[in-house]
Amino acid sequence: MAQNILFYLAAVMAVATTSMVVITRNAVYAVLYLIMSLFAVALVFLSLNAPFLALVEIIVYAGAIMVLFLFVVMMLNLQGQRGDEATKRPTRRQMIVPGALALLLLILIVVSLSAGTPAATNAALSDPKLLGELLFTKHYLGVKLSGIILLIGTIGGLHIGRGGSIPSTMEKPIDDVTH
């Protein structure tokens, strides 16, 4: 029963926040809703007896990748000048919905982590130690390939994002007189 409640709450929240990611036009709001959606998906992982994956989802996805997104969105300043809005303190009315959502997520995560994972068909399913053993024995080739891919990603990101190699003629969009 606990798994039922957890799953339905998390699923409804995931679908709702993901819809908001697609609907909203503001890129900053989209990223923030995506963080909410990732938390909800982490709860779905918890209901699937995968606590390690749930925490990786929160730490790596919501913590690292989404901050990278937010950094780029804010650096590009896509919404025009919004300086006053960024420095203004939010009013109490603006705090209600995000505060309530965050509180609900916190309560759900704490409750489901402290109550133990719901009835498992196999007790070993939720053991992070076994997951690590499996990862570094049977799927060791995948670990090596992941390392290579991360290295390639780092070098590629550095090379592409380095800047300075762009010809000056390309800095402005080329006016296409033919259309």
Next chain:
Amino acid sequence: MGPIGLQHYLVLGAILFVLGVIGIVSRKNAVGILISIELMLNAANINLIAFSRYSNKPIFPTTMPEAAYMDGQVFAIFVIILAACEAAVALAIILNLFNMFGTIEVDDADTMRG
């Protein structure tokens, strides 16, 4: 409400995946498209972990019988690693796009159009 079965998770994954597809086709903002790709990767993760939870027998025999049911979780970890890499490289490309065109609307970057 009956017990939660595999199909519940598959339906949730399908809904999130379709929302990601809608985001990709409806957005013209490069960052928005990247966000939608992340949504789709997440939906795939839900499917992988759900299959690993509800699978009855291991696909490959292993020396650790109790860990044989966790293959899906390992694949989900790999998907998250790939998503991290992809996000870093794609954001670098978007920064370059912004430097070249002064915008990240994908419709404005049409220099290569025939």
